[in-house]
Amino acid sequence: MNTFVFEDFKLGRLGRFGPRRVTREEILAFAAEFDPQPMHLDEEAASRSMLKGLSGSGWHLCSIIMRMMFDGFIGRTASLGSPGVNELRWLAPLRPGDEVVLDVDVTETRVSRSRPGTGIVMFKAVASNAAGHALCEMESPIIVQRRDQATAER
Amino acid sequence: MFFFEDITIGQRREVGSFTFTAEAIKKFAAQFDPQRFHLDEEEGRKSLFGGLAASGWHVGSACMKLLVVDGQRLAREAAARGEKVAAWGPSPGFRDLRWIAPVLAGDTIKFATEVVSLRASSSRPEWGVLEARNTGTNQRGEPVFSVLATAFLYRGETAAAEEVLEPRPR
Numbered sequence: 001m002n003t004f005v006f007e008d009f010k011l012g013r014l015g016r017f018g019p020r021r022v023t024r025e026e027i028l029a030f031a032a033e034f035d036p037q038p039m040h041l042d043e044e045a046a047s048r049s050m051l052k053g054l055s056g057s058g059w060h061l062c063s064i065i066m067r068m069m070f071d072g073f074i075g076r077t078a079s080l081g082s083p084g085v086n087e088l089r090w091l092a093p094l095r096p097g098d099e100v101v102l103d104v105d106v107t108e109t110r111v112s113r114s115r116p117g118t119g120i121v122m123f124k125a126v127a128s129n130a131a132g133h134a135l136c137e138m139e140s141p142i143i144v145q146r147r148d149q150a151t152a153e154r
Numbered sequence: 155m156f157f158f159e160d161i162t163i164g165q166r167r168e169v170g171s172f173t174f175t176a177e178a179i180k181k182f183a184a185q186f187d188p189q190r191f192h193l194d195e196e197e198g199r200k201s202l203f204g205g206l207a208a209s210g211w212h213v214g215s216a217c218m219k220l221l222v223v224d225g226q227r228l229a230r231e232a233a234a235r236g237e238k239v240a241a242w243g244p245s246p247g248f249r250d251l252r253w254i255a256p257v258l259a260g261d262t263i264k265f266a267t268e269v270v271s272l273r274a275s276s277s278r279p280e281w282g283v284l285e286a287r288n289t290g291t292n293q294r295g296e297p298v299f300s301v302l303a304t305a306f307l308y309r310g311e312t313a314a315a316e317e318v319l320e321p322r323p324r
Contacts, residue, residue, distance in 0.1 A: 034216070034218055035215070035218050035219065039244065049243070058247075063182075063186035063215065064186070066187045070188060075188070081201070081203065081253075084210075084253050085251040085301075087249045087250075088249075089247035093244075
């Protein structure tokens with residue numbers, strides 16, 4: 001399988017990935033380990049929270065989005081990692097049983113000034129549930145090898 | 155515990171530290187971020203990170219864990235003193251998250267949170283909107299993580315009052 005390099009990323013729609021079903025057990029396990037707030041762990045407390053029912057941790061959803069991006073394209077990309085996230089919005093709660101789909105667009109590409117063998121690809125990703133409600137959107141860059149660089153090292 | 159009225163800009167709190175073992179790094183990565191430099195020591199050494207590196211989402215999740223656990227500890231202590239306990243709501247998101255330096259196997263990261271801004275919610279006046287800069291620093295004092303996070307904080311005196319609130323419009 002070909003590895004995607006910087007030059008392969010064009011502005012506009014990259015693809016739709018998923019669906020990825022998220023189970024109640026996964027939600028509870030992640031929350032117990034990383035975000036033990038009652039709204040993520042306890043049905044009764046969650047029903048009284050602002051989110052009106054058990055919901056997954058926002059960081060769990062972020063991590064699921066990461067995995068969907070990996071399975072969708074990053075796993076086949078000469079990725080060198082990411083310096084951060086410009087902005088991330090949690091728009092609606094992740095619920096047990098949700099089938100998450102991820103729409104990814106490339107919003108910017110540029111060659112790195114500090115490492116000319118690499119480029120920066122900016123992604124906008126929107127995770128939605130089966131009803132089409134957006135749950136989370138984020139904009140984040142990743143660092144990708146340029147073609148000549150990738151060839152030289154492989 | 156921090157009530158809306160008690161919070162001041164610049165208030166800073168250390169929330170604890172988290173050691174990223176090789177085992178924990180690989181376990182998180184296998185589930186959520188199986189890029190080679192998060193799964194294998196040798197691949198990590200060959201990467202920009204220079205060693206087996208934790209997924210950035212692992213670092214963010216560990217920060218969340220400490221914020222929650224430390225907040226719950228403060229709430230328990232306040233309750234034990236007979237004080238009312240503030241209620242936290244969900245977070246609408248964050249901005250300017252930076253993975254400043256790699257978190258490598260064996261690193262211990264100290265996390266802290268500092269209040270940046272505070273205002274009443276325009277859509278829900280019973281709630282305040284708090285913005286905080288959460289940071290992580292490694293055992294050598296080098297900053298590795300930073301995020302400008304937002305959260306809802308109830309302005310009233312009882313956690314139970316959140317029951318009357320409507321969910322956010324979508």
